[in-house]
Amino acid sequence: MSRGRPRTAGADEAILTAVRELLTAHGFAGFSVDDVATRAGVGRQSVYRRWPTKAALVVAAMSAIAAGAPPGTGTLAGDLRALVQRTRAAYAGAQRSALLDLHAAMAGDPAARAAFEEQFVAPRRAALAALLSEHDSPADPAVLHDLLAGPFLHRLLTTDTDPDDALVGAVTAALIGAAS
């Protein structure tokens, strides 16, 4: 079936790594696809052969951030508490601006938005739904997800600072309250 020269092993990962580095260093608008190719040591066409647009490239680079296994503390409240901590970590430190750029990447690009939703949002929402049904909670997983990640995201977008303990406490309380 497959004829011709096979794709260079590791090129995919080299490209995505380059994207992540440039993203944290200069932001979405601060680097070009050419920069990515140069840094990854490949030709530009090799990037476009794998992902159709710059936005798709960035989404792919960010999607590789694993959602992680479910907490499994035994109680619903404990699991939610663990989730809040995990989300706080995701919106802090180096990943902070990267997540911000992810949103920038999707502006005016429906395909990138769809890819982001499918690869990044859906798994997390599904994990939350599984957790709720496991503990017989009638709460809407989508609402809980917004309540969980929204405040951290807002803090990030408006002040570009790491979340503080007061915010963590408030989010935890809101989440446990909403889950009944």
Next chain:
Amino acid sequence: MSRGRPRTAGADEAILTAVRELLTAHGFAGFSVDDVATRAGVGRQSVYRRWPTKAALVVAAMSAIAAGAPPGTGTLAGDLRALVQRTRAAYAGAQRSALLDLHAAMAGDPAARAAFEEQFVAPRRAALAALLSEHDSPADPAVLHDLLAGPFLHRLLTTDTDPDDALVGAVTAALIGAAS
């Protein structure tokens, strides 16, 4: 002493209006500064004379969305409920994608980010702080602000849909709980 020809009355507003229309119609990446000038009926230089970059222009256009007077229902819970409704409206309908584009405009542009924070975030946070101190609530205004707008923002960014009643209810409950 002599101050030269005064700026054309209404040009500022004509430009900002054009930006808002183009923003809702085509998104941040979907129009050029030239389009703005043409639509506003001014020269391109007249746009750059007022705002240095496209990002700053968009921030200014969005900042003009008035924060509005405080609700004044008499009770803290009532006022918070009104605030939630107002926020829901801001993140629904035509303004939805505009707000999204605002965030896109700030990607990788620290100056635009600072302007956004100063002109858009600070007034809303201040209004919230005034409301809390008026009712002797010890809650942190910044936290309340994140709790109020964050979930709507997250819903918008991840699904690009209008917020539903379930989300409104959850946010209201979380907010009243956090304000003690």
Next chain:
Amino acid sequence: MSRGRPRTAGADEAILTAVRELLTAHGFAGFSVDDVATRAGVGRQSVYRRWPTKAALVVAAMSAIAAGAPPGTGTLAGDLRALVQRTRAAYAGAQRSALLDLHAAMAGDPAARAAFEEQFVAPRRAALAALLSEHDSPADPAVLHDLLAGPFLHRLLTTDTDPDDALVGAVTAALIGAAS
């Protein structure tokens, strides 16, 4: 008759002087009308009130270079020799690039070309014609003028250097030969 505020005395000359300085310093394309106004200490409109375009302005500045009185050595050969020396001086030193810019100013501007021809070329040609008729020479004044100034102009345009003695000698010989 004349009503209203009279034009500021000396402004004309201040402007033309500024033009000449900028011309020698940066060349025709190297300064703007605004630079001229600033340097002359007047408003931009005061420049445009006197000359309609930048090209006309430059032509006026250069036209002020006086053609000078006829030599009057007694013999035709002597007068021609004096004219060559005078022309050599005009195409040497500081005026060198200014003359070059004069030609640049007229590119694609028929009005400027006409003004240049009328104010700059015609007087010199007329002086030459008078000299020839005085000495009963049948030579064409236009041809003599081309023979006189052309070689110096060509040297200037092609090498941007001052004319040397060899060129002066050759031009003198050619001129005396052509005048019969």
Next chain:
Amino acid sequence: MSRGRPRTAGADEAILTAVRELLTAHGFAGFSVDDVATRAGVGRQSVYRRWPTKAALVVAAMSAIAAGAPPGTGTLAGDLRALVQRTRAAYAGAQRSALLDLHAAMAGDPAARAAFEEQFVAPRRAALAALLSEHDSPADPAVLHDLLAGPFLHRLLTTDTDPDDALVGAVTAALIGAAS
């Protein structure tokens, strides 16, 4: 090793041809680099990839006018006569204004001037030098060049008309006289 996609064959010539046409039709200031690209059927970037500025572009377009092979009539006088006729043709007709624009292009652009001197002036001067040494003439080639082209250039710059027979005769006589 790998040398990438080769430049489109004929694009250089298509661009230079477009420049020449626009030059004769509208003059140096009468067309934009974008006009050139459109007329040549290439992207604007393809023009800038080859020549850095509009001035350099025009110089290149004019330099392509071949200097032509030496006359070869057998005698020095005959060869000079032929050269005068050839020069007259260069400063007449359609090329007239183009040559004028060439000079405009170099105003205030030392790089363009250098390119012009190297590509346009030097070959002609060298051909003249070869002719003189072949016939054992002690005359300075630079002086002869000025004497040959200068009068035609002056006629062009001052009157924007084609050279007449009187001028041709005078130049021929001057040239033969100067060559001894």
Next chain:
DNA sequence: TCGTAATCGAGACGGTACGTCAAGTCTTGAA
């Protein structure tokens, strides 16, 4: 002496071109 009117410096105006940059596509020869 007072109003009319042209001038002044300053600077905004609409327009147009400049030269730069990036996106995404295409084309070469080598592997």
Next chain:
DNA sequence: TTCAAGACTTGACGTACCGTCTCGATTACGA
């Protein structure tokens, strides 16, 4: 068929300058 290299078209960016216009202030002359 993939690879690296690099040319290709397209179109926005932000800057500069042109020649015009409009402001408030100034300065003469004539009623």
